[in-house]
Amino acid sequence: MRTQILTSLCLLSIVILGFTTTVDTPNLDNSTLRGKSFNNITLEASLKPFKKNDKAYIQQVATELFTQWSSLLRHTDTVSVMLWTSDGSEILDYKGKLDQPLEWARYIGNPNTEHEVGSGPKELSLHERAYLYMENPPAFSYGDLKFIIQTLKETGKRITGKPVMIGATFDPGPEFAKSDFKYKKHPEILGGNAMGHKTMVSCYSTLNADTDAYAGFPKGIPADTPFGTFLGRQSQHFLSDLGYDFIWLSNGFGFGVEGWSSTGAIFNGKAFAPEKLANTKALIAGFWNLFRKECPNFQIQTRGTNLSTGADLARDGVDLKQIYSGHYNMLPPPNSPWAALDGDFGLEMVGYMSRMAELPDERYLFRYYTHDPWWVNSPWLDRYGQEPHDIYLPMSVARINAKGEIKLPTHLNFLTADNSYGEMPAQVPDEVTPHILKARYDAPTAPGPLVWVYPFDEYHSWAYKQSGRLPEIYYGDWLIRQAINNGFPLNTITSTGSLQKVLASKPAYFNESILVSIVPEAGSSLEKTLIDFVQNGGKLLIYGPADHAGTDFLNLLNLQNTKAIDGEFQVNSSITLDELTKKYPDKIIHNALFSGGGIATQVQSKTDAGTKVLARMSQGQNERDVVWVREKPEWKGGKVAYVRGTNSSKFTGGKLLTPDDPEQLFTGPLLMRYVLNQFGLDYRIDKRNPSVKNPVLTISRGSNGFFFSGYCPNTTITHRFKLPQGAPILTGYETELANGYSVYSMPKAWHRESRIFIDQADGIISCQEMTSGVKHMKRCIRLMGLKNATVRIYPDDDVTEQGLNVYSNTSYPWKKPQTAFKPGDKKYGKHYVVENVTGDLVAFW
Numbered sequence: 001m002r003t004q005i006l007t008s009l010c011l012l013s014i015v016i017l018g019f020t021t022t023v024d025t026p027n028l029d030n031s032t033l034r035g036k037s038f039n040n041i042t043l044e045a046s047l048k049p050f051k052k053n054d055k056a057y058i059q060q061v062a063t064e065l066f067t068q069w070s071s072l073l074r075h076t077d078t079v080s081v082m083l084w085t086s087d088g089s090e091i092l093d094y095k096g097k098l099d100q101p102l103e104w105a106r107y108i109g110n111p112n113t114e115h116e117v118g119s120g121p122k123e124l125s126l127h128e129r130a131y132l133y134m135e136n137p138p139a140f141s142y143g144d145l146k147f148i149i150q151t152l153k154e155t156g157k158r159i160t161g162k163p164v165m166i167g168a169t170f171d172p173g174p175e176f177a178k179s180d181f182k183y184k185k186h187p188e189i190l191g192g193n194a195m196g197h198k199t200m201v202s203c204y205s206t207l208n209a210d211t212d213a214y215a216g217f218p219k220g221i222p223a224d225t226p227f228g229t230f231l232g233r234q235s236q237h238f239l240s241d242l243g244y245d246f247i248w249l250s251n252g253f254g255f256g257v258e259g260w261s262s263t264g265a266i267f268n269g270k271a272f273a274p275e276k277l278a279n280t281k282a283l284i285a286g287f288w289n290l291f292r293k294e295c296p297n298f299q300i301q302t303r304g305t306n307l308s309t310g311a312d313l314a315r316d317g318v319d320l321k322q323i324y325s326g327h328y329n330m331l332p333p334p335n336s337p338w339a340a341l342d343g344d345f346g347l348e349m350v351g352y353m354s355r356m357a358e359l360p361d362e363r364y365l366f367r368y369y370t371h372d373p374w375w376v377n378s379p380w381l382d383r384y385g386q387e388p389h390d391i392y393l394p395m396s397v398a399r400i401n402a403k404g405e406i407k408l409p410t411h412l413n414f415l416t417a418d419n420s421y422g423e424m425p426a427q428v429p430d431e432v433t434p435h436i437l438k439a440r441y442d443a444p445t446a447p448g449p450l451v452w453v454y455p456f457d458e459y460h461s462w463a464y465k466q467s468g469r470l471p472e473i474y475y476g477d478w479l480i481r482q483a484i485n486n487g488f489p490l491n492t493i494t495s496t497g498s499l500q501k502v503l504a505s506k507p508a509y510f511n512e513s514i515l516v517s518i519v520p521e522a523g524s525s526l527e528k529t530l531i532d533f534v535q536n537g538g539k540l541l542i543y544g545p546a547d548h549a550g551t552d553f554l555n556l557l558n559l560q561n562t563k564a565i566d567g568e569f570q571v572n573s574s575i576t577l578d579e580l581t582k583k584y585p586d587k588i589i590h591n592a593l594f595s596g597g598g599i600a601t602q603v604q605s606k607t608d609a610g611t612k613v614l615a616r617m618s619q620g621q622n623e624r625d626v627v628w629v630r631e632k633p634e635w636k637g638g639k640v641a642y643v644r645g646t647n648s649s650k651f652t653g654g655k656l657l658t659p660d661d662p663e664q665l666f667t668g669p670l671l672m673r674y675v676l677n678q679f680g681l682d683y684r685i686d687k688r689n690p691s692v693k694n695p696v697l698t699i700s701r702g703s704n705g706f707f708f709s710g711y712c713p714n715t716t717i718t719h720r721f722k723l724p725q726g727a728p729i730l731t732g733y734e735t736e737l738a739n740g741y742s743v744y745s746m747p748k749a750w751h752r753e754s755r756i757f758i759d760q761a762d763g764i765i766s767c768q769e770m771t772s773g774v775k776h777m778k779r780c781i782r783l784m785g786l787k788n789a790t791v792r793i794y795p796d797d798d799v800t801e802q803g804l805n806v807y808s809n810t811s812y813p814w815k816k817p818q819t820a821f822k823p824g825d826k827k828y829g830k831h832y833v834v835e836n837v838t839g840d841l842v843a844f845w
């Protein structure tokens with residue numbers, strides 16, 4: 001006992017004194033994150049925590065940084081620190097001399113305005129002026145920055161035992177530090193308007209002549225030097241001289257000019273200009289090639305835009321396929337942090353998924369917004385209110401590659417470890433880390449109930465070969481954005497190319513999923529694949545215009561195209577499932593510019609017994625069928641649904657499309673969720689009136705379980721669930737069944753597992769985790785309140801029928817005979833069924 005106490009005191013003294021000596025401890029858990037460890041975890045940070053230019057103090061700050069996050073960093077191969085030193089002008093201004101003074105981000109607010117730092121009327125916002133973050137902030141040179149980088153590497157290695165990489169950052173805007181280079185010496189490089197007129201550096205701009213000496217241009221900058229050449233050569237010197245390992249291109253830089261806006265070089269909000277596409281593509285490609293010529297080997301990491309692949313291509317000419325195929329040794333853009341700012345999780349999810357449908361390689365990253373070191377907010381503490389919705393929703397996302405493998409993010413970034421005042425409150429990593437780890441433990445291992453088949457190749461081909469389809473390319477992602485914002489439970493993505501390869505080698509791979517796809521091109525291999533999928537028992541949801549559909553696919557849908565019309569319609573839906581005190585309006589606006597053209601779709605054969613029309617839109621005597629479902633006996637259980645889709649939003653100025661007023665106009669993308677009940681997936685919402693925002697939901701599959709993750713903008717709503725196998729019962733909760741639905745009231749953010757589904761009309765059911773008291777049993781779940789119920793149990797993937805134990809109306813030590821159960825119908829996946837159960841049921845494995 002005395003030895004144990006002394007050992008504990010020794011370990012405690014190491015922590016208290018801040019020693020960075022690695023203590024050898026046995027690895028007691030060889031299944032770290034169940035094989036879901038990260039390749040790299042990045043702690044982003046500014047220089048603000050280094051409040052003294054003192055070597056001992058710098059080492060103390062570095063020690064605290066890695067110590068705070070140590071329980072998470074044990075789950076990664078490599079640790080990185082990405083330094084928000086300035087705004088990227090430290091790269092542009094670098095002269096190759098380490099004694100050069102460093103202009104660094106020692107401000108709160110925007111220091112590049114007409115008001116001097118710390119001056120101006122009190123009513124000015126932080127976007128209109130800046131303050132110093134502390135009195136008398138330290139002065140740094142480039143040599144001091146080099147010491148900080150080296151200290152971070154050495155300290156991080158000692159504390160984590162992992163290799164440590166350091167990244168530099170380049171931002172095209174005015175946000176972080178004063179930049180005479182951008183806004184006084186070379187305003188000709190400005191193009192984007194995200195933070196005011198011409199405030200953002202354009203990646204394909206050129207520089208005027210400059211006689212000043214720079215590290216890469218000791219004799220000055222020649223006139224008409226491409227910015228890609230200048231930034232690339234400066235980066236090569238800066239990164240090499242200071243000991244960096246990679247560079248991060250921020251806020252859409254390298255991906256067009258307008259990284260934040262729904263308009264851009266190709267779309268001005270009123271019309272598309274396809275004639276600009278080829279030149280814009282060449283300009284963007286030119287930047288990447290010029291940069292890589294000068295800076296060939298350092299890894300590039302990217303922020304990307306706030307939008308999605310299709311929208312970026314159609315509005316700003318961002319050819320992601322070209323960028324990905326350029327062999328630039330780059331990581332693709334992560335999820336946008338804007339969901340924290342505007343609650344637009346649909347846009348975050350669509351951007352994140354559409355950019356991972358295809359990748360340069362298998363690497364991609366998830367980024368989480370903990371602090372903002374510039375704008376006086378710490379999202380975990382204020383914008384999110386310490387609710388983890390922006391962890392569980394995007395971390396439920398997975399991509400399926402061409403081999404049929406589930407691929408999770410390999411990299412994890414935290415923006416940032418410090419706040420605007422240079423503080424690193426331990427509360428934030430202490431509270432965030434458990435949710436990150438929980439989401440990773442529960443990460444998908446199989447396709448979700450919905451799989452988005454993303455037309456990555458098609459969109460990039462159509463943009464140049466069928467430029468009249470730019471409105472369709474633009475519209476598709478906005479429709480899915482609004483559908484997700486209205487409860488469409490989408491979490492899995494694959495590309496059209498990957499889908500075809502997977503189905504060719506694994507025909508049953510998507511048997512438990514509904515594929516969600518655009519209308520395929522006439523005569524394409526995708527068209528044949530989707531037809532075969534449905535006719536062999538698959539479930540398919542098609543959205544968007546069918547103007548380019550082939551005869552075979554039109555016949556599959558029982559669809560004909562007539563004259564396209566747009567404008568104001570009456571909508572008549574027989575599948576309006578949500579219960580509202582004040583009903584949804586029945587008027588809808590279909591704007592052809594924002595909805596991929598006018599509505600031309602109608603059912604071809606009204607007498608077809610297998611076709612059921614679910615929604616129509618009428619304009620006087622003109623009527624169009626906009627939602628229907630079709631099935632045929634010879635399709636072996638296969639079914640196809642069609643939703644023409646109205647993008648119930650438009651450009652009214654500002655950055656994003658503005659959704660229609662739900663009190664006045666029906667929200668067309670709601671029909672994407674409503675039609676799912678035709679496949680047995682029924683998610684309904686009870687709320688007071690249309691203006692109450694709908695929740696965001698994902699349903700993912702992990703280790704044969706179902707994981708429900710949600711965000712409720714308004715917690716007064718009620719959720720009702722029914723899946724094909726019955727009402728999902730969430731572990732740890734109670735539900736009052738109503739007409740076979742499980743009914744729940746949820747908090748702002750939630751993430752719950754379901755391994756039990758029941759068929760029972762009503763009653764109160766409790767589902768609780770417990771201990772079995774039996775050795776080698778990992779899980780034990782008790783159900784209470786059953787009445788003649790059929791119960792379906794989904795144990796872990798590796799559990800056999802012999803490994804499952806089921807008992808009814810008894811307790812430990814389980815001396816009664818087991819309750820009879822049998823394997824369930826394979827169309828519902830691997831599960832076991834217990835019939836006619838009343839009272840309690842316990843299942844353990």
